[in-house]
Amino acid sequence: MFNLSEEEIERYSRHIILPELGGTGQQKLKDAKVLVVGAGGLGSPVLLYLAAAGVGTIGVIEDDVVDLTNLQRQVLHSTADVGKPKVISAGETMAQINPHVEVDVYHQRLTKENIFDVIGKYDVVVDGVDNFPTRYLINDACVMTGKTLVEGGILRFMGLIMSIHGGETACYRCVFEEPPPPGTVPSCAEAGVLGAVAGVIGTMQATEVLKIITGVGRPLYNRLLQFDAEELRFHEVKARRNPKCPVCGENPTITELVEYAYACETQIPKN
Secondary structure, three states, rough: OOOOOOOHHHHHHHHHHHOOOHHHHHHHHOOOOEEEEOOOOOOOHHHHOOOOOHEEEEEEEEOOOHHHHHHHHOOOHHHHHHOOOOHHHHHHHHHOOOOOOEEEOOOOOOOOOHHHHHHHOOOEEEEOOOOOOHHHHHHHHHHHHHEEEEEEHHHOOEEEEEEEOOOOOOOOHHHHHOOOOOOOOOOOOOOOOOOOHHHHHHHHHHHHHHHHOOOOOOOEEEEEEEEEOOOOEEEEEEOOOOOOOOOOOOOOOOOOOOOOOOOOOOOOOOO
């Protein structure tokens, strides 16, 4: 039984005519709840496409405000939004795209004190952050709670994406066990980033979310996909679950959330 109005059926008609998706898949999207952590370079295309696709409830958590330097890649925001909290700008833009979507906004930083309460409300979590502490925090919390996580990162002309089913597939620590030492990886502010690369990776993250929700296709579980914009080339790396992983291994050593000290760098990479 579909709970789609006539207007929604028309709006999502190009989805519904896909045999692999149909009305059943569209209803799954309407019933789904997705949390996007970060409303920047990666979060922008993710949020735009999830809203347009009709994901029923979309949460966005971010403590930053729109800065002029963001606008080269953070397409969710406009010049008029400079100085405005990103979550407010995001909510306004998404409402204009699709009034049928419910948007939960959290103008705060995700921490070990609030992460379980926040992610507990959602089916899928999307990582669009720009720092190591939050990235590892999200991974560990999703593993501990069995949540599905879509990870992505960007820097300069490079991007990376992988999907994680907490406790069942390779997690982020299976590939990158610990953060690199502070100062060894530059931030986008230090090294730069081609704005369109954020669009490529963020759109792919949104695609992964839609596939995971509807059951269409094969998600990037146990696979890490790298993107090189200079060569316009993709390279896939197998990401096996590590039995010695400190958070999802056979004898985990991380049984409580760890929040690393903040530094100004990012890892492959972010927004």
